Amino acid sequence: MAVNIYDSAYEMEKAIRSSQEYTNLKKLYDEVNNDPSAKTMFDNFRNIQMQLQQKQMMGEDITQEEVEQAQKTVALVQQHDKISQLMQAEQQMSVVITEINKIIMKPLEALYGAPENQ
Amino acid sequence: MAVNIYDSAYEMEKAIRSSQEYTNLKKLYDEVNNDPSAKTMFDNFRNIQMQLQQKQMMGEDITQEEVEQAQKTVALVQQHDKISQLMQAEQQMSVVITEINKIIMKPLEALYGAPENQ
Numbered sequence: 478m479a480v481n482i483y484d485s486a487y488e489m490e491k492a493i494r495s496s497q498e499y500t501n502l503k504k505l506y507d508e509v510n511n512d513p514s515a516k517t518m519f520d521n522f523r524n525i526q527m528q529l530q531q532k533q534m535m536g537e538d539i540t541q542e543e544v545e546q547a548q549k550t551v552a553l554v555q556q557h558d559k560i561s562q563l564m565q566a567e568q569q570m571s572v573v574i575t576e577i578n579k580i581i582m583k584p585l586e587a588l589y590g591a592p593e594n595q
Numbered sequence: 596m597a598v599n600i601y602d603s604a605y606e607m608e609k610a611i612r613s614s615q616e617y618t619n620l621k622k623l624y625d626e627v628n629n630d631p632s633a634k635t636m637f638d639n640f641r642n643i644q645m646q647l648q649q650k651q652m653m654g655e656d657i658t659q660e661e662v663e664q665a666q667k668t669v670a671l672v673q674q675h676d677k678i679s680q681l682m683q684a685e686q687q688m689s690v691v692i693t694e695i696n697k698i699i700m701k702p703l704e705a706l707y708g709a710p711e712n713q
Contacts, residue, residue, distance in 0.1 A: 482691060485603070485610040486698040492603040494702040506706050536654065570703070573600060580604040581695065584612040585688070588624050 489577070502570045505563040515559055522554045607695070620688045623681040633677055640672045 493499055509515045525547050532539055554560045611617055627633045643665050650657055672678045 482607075482610045482614050482695065483698075485607040486695045489600075489603040489607050489695075489699045490701055492600045493699060496600050499702055503706060574703075577600065577604045577607075577699065580601075581607045581611060583608055584617055585692075588621060 493573070493577075496573065498566070498570050498573050502563075502566040505559065505566050509559050509563050512559065515557060518554060518557060519560050519563070522550045522560075525550050607699075611691070611695075614691065616684070616688050616691050620681070620684040623677065623684050627677050627681050630677065633675060636672060636675060637678050637681070640668045640678075643668050 509519055529539060529543065529547055532543075554564070627637055647657060647661065647665055650661075672682070
């Protein structure tokens with residue numbers, strides 16, 4: 478790989494690390510993870526989310542009971558101030574990463590077209 | 596998004612666009628696409644590849660006949676000088692993109708762990 482590609486990638490990494498979105502995400506992530514009851518609640522929520530996603534990907538049926546359990550868990554974490562702030566911060570970070578990817582994929586898009594057009 | 600994140604992303608894009616890997620890929624891509632018989636052969640190869648990938652993703656069976664047809668098409672394109680050079684260039688570009696992604700995902704990996712550990 479050309480040296481300036483590496484350099485640019487490390488510049489990009491530094492820019493992400495010092496961005497407001499990342500520092501905010503890290504702060505909230507640490508706060509939630511250092512609070513045992515918040516951490517348990519959030520881990521539980523993530524596990525349920527992941528289980529449902531896996532079922533969906535495997536084409537398995539999701540029961541009404543599972544849907545209701547998931548909805549309850551979402552409602553619960555949304556009421557938790559720190560967790561809902563963390564989820565918002567994750568969402569904002571995800572938008573940034575998507576934007577970055579769109580920009581750096583432009584050269585390949587110029588050759589192969591946008592992914593949604595394939 | 597913070598201004599320096601955008602700046603870094605555009606710097607990254609420029610570095611990719613001017614890299615040896617990208618200029619080589621673009622040259623070969625144009626050569627293959629401007630040669631009607633090479634283009635037909637390559638498009639055919641890509642279509643067969645995509646059909647098999649889709650079948651795999653949908654969990655559908657791939658017949659022995661389909662495997663043999665795919666192998667024949669691979670053998671055919673590998674004998675075509677320009678196409679096999681293009682495929683090598685795509686592979687090299689893909690390595691670069693993977694490396695870039697690893698670097699710029701380090702800050703998130705620091706929080707959430709590497710994808711393979713999740």
